[in-house]
Amino acid sequence: xxxxxIIGAGLAxxxxxxxxxxxxxxxxxxxxxxxxxxxRVQTAACNGFRLDAGFHVASTAYPAFREILPAAxxxxxWFDSGVLLQTRNGRVVSFHHxxxxxxxxxxxxxxxxxxxxxxxxxxxxxxxxVRPGEGGIGRERQSTAQLLEQRRFSEDFVDGFLRPFFxxxxxxxxLQTSAGLLRYYLANFLLGRAFLPKGGVERLAxxxxxxxxxxxxxxxxxxxGIEKGADGFRLALESGGILAASTVILALGAEETxxxxxxxxxxxxxxxxIYFRSRRALYPDRCLVLPRAKRPLVRHFAQVxxxxxxxxxxxxxxxxxxxxxxxxxxxESLFQIALRExxxxxxxxxxxxxxxxxxxxxxxxxxxxxxxxxxxRQRRATLPEGLxxxxxxxxxxxxxxxxxxxxxxxxxxxxxxx
Ligand SMILES: Cc1cc2nc3c(=O)[nH]c(=O)nc-3n(C[C@H](O)[C@H](O)[C@H](O)COP(=O)(O)OP(=O)(O)OC[C@H]3O[C@@H](n4cnc5c(N)ncnc54)[C@H](O)[C@@H]3O)c2cc1C
Numbered sequence: 001x002x003x004x005x006i007i008g009a010g011l012a013x014x015x016x017x018x019x020x021x022x023x024x025x026x027x028x029x030x031x032x033x034x035x036x037x038x039x040r041v042q043t044a045a046c047n048g049f050r051l052d053a054g055f056h057v058a059s060t061a062y063p064a065f066r067e068i069l070p071a072a073x074x075x076x077x078w079f080d081s082g083v084l085l086q087t088r089n090g091r092v093v094s095f096h097h098x099x100x101x102x103x104x105x106x107x108x109x110x111x112x113x114x115x116x117x118x119x120x121x122x123x124x125x126x127x128x129x130v131r132p133g134e135g136g137i138g139r140e141r142q143s144t145a146q147l148l149e150q151r152r153f154s155e156d157f158v159d160g161f162l163r164p165f166f167x168x169x170x171x172x173x174x175l176q177t178s179a180g181l182l183r184y185y186l187a188n189f190l191l192g193r194a195f196l197p198k199g200g201v202e203r204l205a206x207x208x209x210x211x212x213x214x215x216x217x218x219x220x221x222x223x224x225g226i227e228k229g230a231d232g233f234r235l236a237l238e239s240g241g242i243l244a245a246s247t248v249i250l251a252l253g254a255e256e257t258x259x260x261x262x263x264x265x266x267x268x269x270x271x272x273x274i275y276f277r278s279r280r281a282l283y284p285d286r287c288l289v290l291p292r293a294k295r296p297l298v299r300h301f302a303q304v305x306x307x308x309x310x311x312x313x314x315x316x317x318x319x320x321x322x323x324x325x326x327x328x329x330x331x332e333s334l335f336q337i338a339l340r341e342x343x344x345x346x347x348x349x350x351x352x353x354x355x356x357x358x359x360x361x362x363x364x365x366x367x368x369x370x371x372x373x374x375x376x377r378q379r380r381a382t383l384p385e386g387l388x389x390x391x392x393x394x395x396x397x398x399x400x401x402x403x404x405x406x407x408x409x410x411x412x413x414x415x416x417x418x
Contacts, residue, residue, distance in 0.1 A: 010039025061192025
């Protein structure tokens with residue numbers, strides 16, 4: 001059997017390496033440019049706090065959390081299925097899954113939106129449940145914004161719920177993301193439960209890493225280019241070395257994959273997490289809060305220690321505010337504006353929250369417009385045999401796709417070597 005090279009030790013590369021290990025294959029290597037596993041899934045340890053780089057949640061609706069990385073092995077800390085949101089008159093009301101949280105769903109303030117919007121949303125939810133799979137996403141021609149306009153949702157519902165919530169999921173305030181992804185995530189939120197792996201999102205990578213022998217990893221090895229010859233592939237390393245492999249799994253993230261394959265660079269969406277600490281929780285619920293404002297700095301915020309207290313030292317609370325466009329502001333200005341906006345939703349914030357840390361993720365997710373998804377699908381079909389793709393460009397950019405596409409790529413590699 002020739003050597004299999006996995007390039008990249010993010011979730012996709014780790015899922016591929018885990019699958020090969022489970023199959024008893026030892027002639028494979030994982031080349032990773034940095035000195036750590038996890039890629040974009042990162043948690044920083046800071047004075048007893050555990051700070052994720054960006055706001056990440058996992059979902060039990062993802063099959064990968066049964067088949068590859070069982071949710072139970074991650075000691076899941078559960079979110080409620082719902083959000084707190086600000087109505088047009090500034091009140092904060094809960095908007096929860098009516099079957100899972102009937103008491104919260106029918107709380108005072110119901111309905112927070114007009115019946116037309118609720119009926120249309122119910123219709124969208126039913127459609128999403130009927131076709132929840134990823135299959136149609138690569139063929140979808142409509143953006144989320146176009147679909148919402150076609151369904152004549154009111155500005156109130158779009159600005160009060162759909163944009164802050166799904167804009168935060170896609171990291172795309174303009175909702176140019178494929179409507180296929182709106183249906184996909186809506187179905188996931190309805191069918192599954194959202195959770196944080198205990199201790200931070202990096203736990204996903206650490207749990208996979210523990211299942212792969214140490215000597216499979218080559219850290220600090222960046223691949224510069226790939227050449228296909230008659231007897232396999234030659235990987236040119238930044239260090240000047242050359243590594244031969246009969247099968248290559250590219251698990252690099254969208255930007256680097258496109259660069260190595262000579263494809264046009266995808267547009268990447270940034271995000272920034274602004275962390276605050278406090279002695280008391282700002283609110284008691286285990287859910288996101290969606291502020292209502294036109295083009296706010298803070299898209300949503302969450303008292304994450306309500307979900308997982310281990311993210312902060314004993315008796316201290318941690319709040320994470322998610323920003324899509326940091327407008328080039330320095331940390332001090334980000335803290336000030338974020339505090340003002342959060343205080344606009346929950347006035348107690350001003351006397352409670354203390355600035356802790358800002359974490360910027362400049363290239364978080366690729367822009368997933370319908371056109372981009374169609375183009376990537378077509379490009380994938382042009383790859384030479386033996387060069388396998390995993391991660392962002394193998395489907396849509398999420399944990400499920402990273403894990404599943406990594407495992408599938410390993411399966412294909414095994415097929416070639418049997
Ligand atoms: C802020 C943020 C929030 C997110 N939130 C969610 C969420 O809530 N739910 C969800 O499902 N998904 C979420 N995602 C998406 C999900 O985290 C990613 O889709 C997934 O982690 C991608 O994994 P990957 O292995 O494909 O890529 P990456 O994590 O990018 O891993 C690629 C690896 O390749 C390495 N590498 C790059 N170039 C080279 C090279 N030339 N040579 C060698 N190694 C190289 C990198 O160092 C990296 O380790 C989020 C992503 C971000 C950034």
